[in-house]
Amino acid sequence: MNSVSEQAAGSVVPDMVAAIVREQGFLGEIDGRIGDGDHGINMSKGFRLAGDRLSGGAGLAQGFATLGDTLLGDIGGSMGPLYGTFFTEMADALNGAERIDANRFSAMLRAGVDTVADIGGAKPGDKTLMDVLVPAQAAFDTALGRGEEFAACLTAMKDAAAAGLESTRDMVARIGRASRLGERSRGTLDAGAASCNLLLEALADGLLRELGRGA
């Protein structure tokens, strides 16, 4: 199978919620080193709320729309609008599709990454979630351009996300609250990049599982 049903793909949303809730302590700890330490608490609060609002059996578009709406409505700071619009735009990009193939996924991811770039104004190298999103999207599209199957594209995206996260360790923050630390921000992973990697990993793993199932 080179596509999954939009309905079955909805099962990845609870996986993404679980990943954020599970890693709340880790996200809070790395944020505390160079930020204000609230990333774990805020993300976990927002994702848990969205998880509670999701009824079982929701498709991916509805799941992303609920996530986006909850983050925009209930989580302030920087992460509410960034992830809120990310998921809202991806939900919109699914545009009633019944099946999701690699092309549809690519368009969805592009819509999400473009809106985060627009809202946040960060560029790769600024030590933010863009250092995960941009290479992950590029890796997916490169694999797709090579004619790889959907599953291989997802694996490429996941690997690039993990490498992107690791690349933030040696960066000096140029945007957001950590940027005021200058050189002191070097040596620590960026918390937003870390949560972004968790989300893309859960998304990829969940879709790979559904692809394997032939859903």
Place this chain on the structure above:
Amino acid sequence: MNRVINDPDQVVEDSLKGYLAAHPDLLAATEHPRVLRRAGPKSGRVGVVTGGGSGHEPAFLGYVGPGLLDAVAIGEVFASPTAKSFDAAFQAADNGQGVACLYGNYAGDNMNVKMATRLAGKAGIEVKTVVANDDLASAGPHERDKRRGVAGEILMWKAGGARAAEGGTLDEVIAAAQKAIDQTRSLGIGLSACTIPAAGKPNFTIEDGTMEVGIGHHGEPGIAVVPTKPAAEMAALMVERIVEDLPFGRGDDVAVLVSGLGATPVMELYILYAHVDEMLRARGITPRHRFVGNYFTSLEMNGVSVTALRLDAELDRLMACPARSVGLTVLGS
């Protein structure tokens, strides 16, 4: 932590109850739990809105009132309000004349206001913004777009709120607020750290006997950490930096605001103000409007900020317009 709180996760909700109970003549609840509006009938004029994290009281909600703000969006402690709360504040303030959103330059606030402006636009509400960037310590003079907004925001709200009360159009209100913040510079000195109740411990430190020059409102690192100086030398340092940054010059009339950061005795604010006033006058700069008190705080941080605004005829008139709020009341002449 030794604090007057119940649940550290509920400090914002709990303090809002107190504000509403204490000031029913000024503040009213809205359908959104994190948005307050001005009590009484709507003004019918351009709506003036701000928003920001909690912990800076009386900012931001304490500046809602006649001649100042119409509605405010309230965030968690030191965190931007959500996009939806800014949007709800726009709705609460709108009288069909458009809304001026006057807020501070922080990443989260910028994003949430941008999102909220889109949401309001879809509902037919025109929102224009002014972003305060008066903190001269937060970036160089050629990077003013990176500077944070601090206590100068109050003078921006005063100018914008007064222009709206005069019946100004949205563009006139925006122009007055923009001019006010463009002519304003601030600098703070921190003497001790502060603790977000939900975090339980400070995420920065200032050693006893030292002061951090240029500290931000959330403990953002300043320009230099030096041994604590007498008030006269603190004032000299702040006045010199502020005057040379704009720059202010001989013959200028100014509004001056000295704010404690939360734990500073008010007596000490006046000790500082005496020096600031004298030093400005020695440079031929005349303070025409003076504000001394806890106007924009950072929880229980010990420290002080000095803000100066260069007046022209319009700003002088707008500073003098009557205004009434928890944080600032001007009787008018």
